[in-house]
Amino acid sequence: MDDTEIIALLFDRNEQGLQRIQDRYGVYCLAITKRILPTHEDAEECVSDALTQVWQTIPPNRPDSIKYYFTTIARNLAINRLHYERREKRGGGQTIEILDELSDCAAKTGNPEQELEARLLQEYINRFLSSLAERERDLFLKRYYFSEELTDIADFYGLSKSSVSVILFRVRRKLEKYLRKEELL
Amino acid sequence: MNVTTLYEAIGYADPKYLAHCEQRPERGTLAKRRIVRSALLAALLLIAFSATAAAAIAILHPRIQSEPDASGSLSLFFSENPAADDAPDWNETCYLVAVDPGRYSVIDAEWNSGLMTAINWSNDSGAQIGFSQRPLKTILARYDFFNIDIDPEELEEDELVLDDTAYYTVVYKSDYGNAAWYFCLDEKCHYLFEFFFNEGIPEEERHAVMKSLRPVSGKDLLDTFGMDKQQVWLPVITADGMEPYSHNLYVRSSEIAVFYTWHDRMGRVVSYSQNQSLLSEPNPVRSGETRQVDGRNVVIQTMRYSMTETETWFFLAPDGVTELELAFKSKLGGTIFTEEEKFSVFRSIQEAEHFPDDLMKGRDGE
Numbered sequence: 001m002d003d004t005e006i007i008a009l010l011f012d013r014n015e016q017g018l019q020r021i022q023d024r025y026g027v028y029c030l031a032i033t034k035r036i037l038p039t040h041e042d043a044e045e046c047v048s049d050a051l052t053q054v055w056q057t058i059p060p061n062r063p064d065s066i067k068y069y070f071t072t073i074a075r076n077l078a079i080n081r082l083h084y085e086r087r088e089k090r091g092g093g094q095t096i097e098i099l100d101e102l103s104d105c106a107a108k109t110g111n112p113e114q115e116l117e118a119r120l121l122q123e124y125i126n127r128f129l130s131s132l133a134e135r136e137r138d139l140f141l142k143r144y145y146f147s148e149e150l151t152d153i154a155d156f157y158g159l160s161k162s163s164v165s166v167i168l169f170r171v172r173r174k175l176e177k178y179l180r181k182e183e184l185l
Numbered sequence: 186m187n188v189t190t191l192y193e194a195i196g197y198a199d200p201k202y203l204a205h206c207e208q209r210p211e212r213g214t215l216a217k218r219r220i221v222r223s224a225l226l227a228a229l230l231l232i233a234f235s236a237t238a239a240a241a242i243a244i245l246h247p248r249i250q251s252e253p254d255a256s257g258s259l260s261l262f263f264s265e266n267p268a269a270d271d272a273p274d275w276n277e278t279c280y281l282v283a284v285d286p287g288r289y290s291v292i293d294a295e296w297n298s299g300l301m302t303a304i305n306w307s308n309d310s311g312a313q314i315g316f317s318q319r320p321l322k323t324i325l326a327r328y329d330f331f332n333i334d335i336d337p338e339e340l341e342e343d344e345l346v347l348d349d350t351a352y353y354t355v356v357y358k359s360d361y362g363n364a365a366w367y368f369c370l371d372e373k374c375h376y377l378f379e380f381f382f383n384e385g386i387p388e389e390e391r392h393a394v395m396k397s398l399r400p401v402s403g404k405d406l407l408d409t410f411g412m413d414k415q416q417v418w419l420p421v422i423t424a425d426g427m428e429p430y431s432h433n434l435y436v437r438s439s440e441i442a443v444f445y446t447w448h449d450r451m452g453r454v455v456s457y458s459q460n461q462s463l464l465s466e467p468n469p470v471r472s473g474e475t476r477q478v479d480g481r482n483v484v485i486q487t488m489r490y491s492m493t494e495t496e497t498w499f500f501l502a503p504d505g506v507t508e509l510e511l512a513f514k515s516k517l518g519g520t521i522f523t524e525e526e527k528f529s530v531f532r533s534i535q536e537a538e539h540f541p542d543d544l545m546k547g548r549d550g551e
Contacts, residue, residue: 065200072196079192121190122197129202138206144195145203156209 003066010058018051025067029074035147036078046081050074075145121184128178132171139164140171314394315382367395473499478528498527 006024009017026047033043050073054066063069129137135157142153143164150168154161179185367380382391473486484499497512513527 063200065204068200068203071203075196076193079189083189121194125191125194125197126199126202129198134205137202141195141198141203141206144192145198146206 003064006066007058007062010055011062015055018055021054021066021070022051025070028067029071032071032146033074033078035149036075036082042081043078046074046077049077053077075147124179124182124184128175131178132174136167136171136174139167143168314386314390315380365391367391473497 006017006020009020029047029050030043033046034040037043037046050070053073054070057073058069061069129140132140139153139157142148142156143150148156150161150164153159154164157164159167176185365382365386367382380395382394473484476483476485478500482501482505484501486497486499497510499507499510501507511527
């Protein structure tokens with residue numbers, strides 16, 4: 001069953017659609033949320049909540065890729081959960097490190113007006129990604145979308161860990177420059 | 186926009202990009218990168234092996250290595266990797282660097298038995314501006330940082346062409362906060378040497394330093410910086426319960442000291458010792474328990490750290506000067522020596538005390 005058929009099930013309000021998503025992408029999605037959250041239980045809960053949100057948002061949404069739609073929802077739930085964890089001082093693991101890395105491309109404090117333009121920012125991010133060389137883009141997303149360890153990324157692409165760090169550093173600088181140019185910083 | 190907003194926005198990356206990055210790179214791409222990296226390493230190996238046959242080759246097992254800490258100064262640590270390796274001596278010209286005399290000055294240099302040179306530099310006002318180093322292949326093999334995978338075509342805004350001499354044509358600059366790390370590469374992007382600038386060094390000054398760098402021979406460095414002894418080969422000493430020790434000669438302009446590192450049969454460093462009798466100004470022993478061993482006074486000091494304990498034995502000459510210092514590491518990963526073993530190490534060294542005559546000679550008495 002491909003994504004089109006799964007979406008068709010969801011449009012028919014057939015819960016088999018959710019089961020298919022769980023079967024097909026549940027483990028994958030859990031692997032990502034586990035990289036963000038310190039406990040397995042929290043990660044599983046986010047995946048479960050993400051399934052609920054998929055049910056609530058399809059229809060009307062009709063994503064191109066169920067896999068990444070589902071993953072993105074779970075990832076965002078996980079990051080929100082992490083903020084809760086941080087407030088409660090329960091630790092944050094690698095994602096804290098990732099957020100720290102990204103912080104040099106972001107403002108130090110939130111601006112509510114700009115927060116409202118998050119959707120716009122998503123478009124800018126995609127424009128930025130399209131401007132990157134293929135390898136840069138792949139590494140950037142491995143790290144900042146999938147929250148993968150530098151060592152794992154290095155192994156995957158046959159690079160040294162340091163090379164990955166250097167490339168990511170350069171991409172972050174490009175991102176910062178790009179965001180400044182677009183007056184988002 | 187705060188960092189969380191940015192992180193979430195990345196979550197809406199185009200699925201086609203997400204799908205692409207999950208595809209394992211083609212074998213050819215990986216192979217190409219490995220070839221580039223292998224070529225870089227091979228070039229450096231070639232440089233390392235190009236030392237003359239007369240060069241003193243040290244087999245360090247295990248080795249003392251060094252790496253810069255955040256402040257740019259160097260700290261030593263013991264490697265517990267038992268793999269032995271070769272290294273050229275200082276007569277080899279290998280793109281060591283020097284700065285115009287009078288403008289910048291050397292404040293310190295580290296010579297860890299041919300494994301690495303690291304030179305700390307100061308500016309006219311005496312402030313340390315950073316350090317340079319030319320790690321040899323032993324270090325390169327262990328620090329994948331130096332296997333930076335740079336494609337000549339990828340040198341973009343970070344590229345900084347400073348000079349067009351025969352020695353280097355391209356400098357790859359990487360910023361670390363407000364510090365800057367310059368990697369000097371040849372025209373084929375092979376690593377030559379590097380220079381790390383501390384924070385706060387203006388770009389103009391950094392460029393002036395980089396432009397003034399030139400390759401010099403090890404001998405020049407020895408002459409210039411008062412290094413009056415080269416690496417030497419000491420006789421192997423054995424002690425009960427341990428493999429032959431490995432050693433490292435540590436040379437500075439004002440002192441000569443011999444460091445031994447001892448390891449057990451697993452290759453783990455279990456102790457180090459230092460022959461203080463070769464020092465021009467032996468370090469006094471401040472306090473500790475004093476005992477008699479073979480008719481000598483021995484002062485024993487115990488240093489306790491968070492994970493280890495080191496017991497240091499200072500063997501004193503009749504006039505109270507420390508002749509030999511032996512440190513026995515214990516607990517974490519180390520062998521706990523019995524008292525008899527400690528005496529055995531001491532006696533073995535004493536029996537081989539025919540240096541400093543041998544110390545002044547090269548390998549195999551050359």
